[in-house]
Amino acid sequence: ARAGKFGGGNISVVTKSGTNEFHGTAFIENVPWTGDAKDNRLNPGNEIEVSNDEESYGFTVGGPILKDKLFFFGAYEHWEEDVAFDYNLSNLEASGHDVTNAEVDQVVSILQNTYGLTDSIGGAPAPNEDEKILIKLDWNINSDHRADFTYSDQDTSELNGYTQYSDTVSLLSNQWTMAQTNRFYTGHLYSDWSADFQTEASLSYKEYKQASNTNSNWGEINIRTADGTVVAGQDENRQANELANEVWNFGLHATYLAGDVEYKFGVEIEDTWNYNLYGRDSAGTWTFDSI
Numbered sequence: 108a109r110a111g112k113f114g115g116g117n118i119s120v121v122t123k124s125g126t127n128e129f130h131g132t133a134f135i136e137n138v139p140w141t142g143d144a145k146d147n148r149l150n151p152g153n154e155i156e157v158s159n160d161e162e163s164y165g166f167t168v169g170g171p172i173l174k175d176k177l178f179f180f181g182a183y184e185h186w187e188e189d190v191a192f193d194y195n196l197s198n199l200e201a202s203g204h205d206v207t208n209a210e211v212d213q214v215v216s217i218l219q220n221t222y223g224l225t226d227s228i229g230g231a232p233a234p235n236e237d238e239k240i241l242i243k244l245d246w247n248i249n250s251d252h253r254a255d256f257t258y259s260d261q262d263t264s265e266l267n268g269y270t271q272y273s274d275t276v277s278l279l280s281n282q283w284t285m286a287q288t289n290r291f292y293t294g295h296l297y298s299d300w301s302a303d304f305q306t307e308a309s310l311s312y313k314e315y316k317q318a319s320n321t322n323s324n325w326g327e328i329n330i331r332t333a334d335g336t337v338v339a340g341q342d343e344n345r346q347a348n349e350l351a352n353e354v355w356n357f358g359l360h361a362t363y364l365a366g367d368v369e370y371k372f373g374v375e376i377e378d379t380w381n382y383n384l385y386g387r388d389s390a391g392t393w394t395f396d397s398i
Contacts, residue, residue, distance in 0.1 A: 129169070176246070319349070
């Protein structure tokens, strides 16, 4: 069954192609959202403050490389979203935080002078980002054969480990970025051998990586203060955390028309490689009851 390897529904997506005329599109969208959202189900009458700022932009372009013979199509899209941040790190007390700037300065000083570790209170988190690139080539080899090649790339990043709770200050060394990369390479060769016999050969490669990119290479350090905690070093769950996947696919399919009966047959080969590394506390985790 050619339409296999899925559960539930199946969606067929066809990527645009270039033509003998140059064409393109462009867009930009900014979504500032600030206001109150009303909860009419769980807590009727309750209003929740909402603040969100997103921006996305992109373009497409296509056209001929060799008229009637070779065409290209390309697309680019970028999206980013500001991360809500509730604290003034220069004046934690005024922001309602349980840890004081004096306590943070004391911890940073001890890390530097006693252990030789350079750190700081950091800053507001960078926006979450997503970037997509697509390139497609179409080649009319002759009247009976045509081929296409598609390359697509998606990179996503999301900052974590910044100060978001009133009882915990995360230093710069504790921050980490969840980075995800998807790359696809796909090629097809379509052939009409006769009015009754056609074939399609395909070859594809997919590469996926997910990594926790940390700001330091030392273990997690938790220092209790009078009313909270200061955290430095790599998060205990991110000290060795990486996921990767590579998939090769080859397919050869044919259609043969015999009178009023159409026969379809073919073969597909898939080779998959998976890598999953998770070593919690592999660089160490320490907790101090006081500064």
